[in-house]
Amino acid sequence: MRKKFFLFYAFCASAILCFMGCKGEVVDEYTTHVASFRFDFQYGHTQSYLYPALNSTNYFCFFSTNPIQGGYDLVTEAYGTKEKNVEHITEAVLTKSGRALGLALGLNNGLIVGRSSLQDGELYVFDRQCPNCFNETSQKNYPLKFQSSFNVICDHCKREYGLLNGGVVVAGGKEANEKLLRYRATYSGTYFQISNP
Ligand SMILES: [Zn+2]
8 A cells, every 4th residue: 555655656746847847937937036025905005006007917017115214115107107106105014914024126126017918917026127238237227117018128238028928028139038037926915925036
């Protein structure tokens, strides 16, 4: 009997390893850079562009935070909007059940959030830094800008990235074409969490 169990587990293990091997691109989907953010919408703040970006498809926003006395400013920006939305948030909004505050918005305090209808509404959290300019220079001062509702562009290298296509280069590509850095994130309907790697 034990031998049968052993064979069963050995089969499962090899099947999992095979799956991981065959789906190597899935393993590489997320960057190893650090991003950490916890936000609880039960405290409100639904005026932030983050809210429609999480609750609808094909709506992307930039977001960053600035420390202020007693908390943070949550700064969000969407394509076609003249002004950034700034919401004052306390540290309580960024924590849950007394968990320690962890706040790191990618390479340089700037992320892109939204869902793609081309990927069944999958939630994407990308770094706002141009990954190719970062690779080439190690500098973190090449923030992307909206080129259209679904594309962002780097002013420095002129690469354009498709937000609906998992962040791949869709125009202006050169020889090295890294796609946007992606971070692991979940959204429960009230609670948004980014935790990477
Ligand atoms: Zn660039």
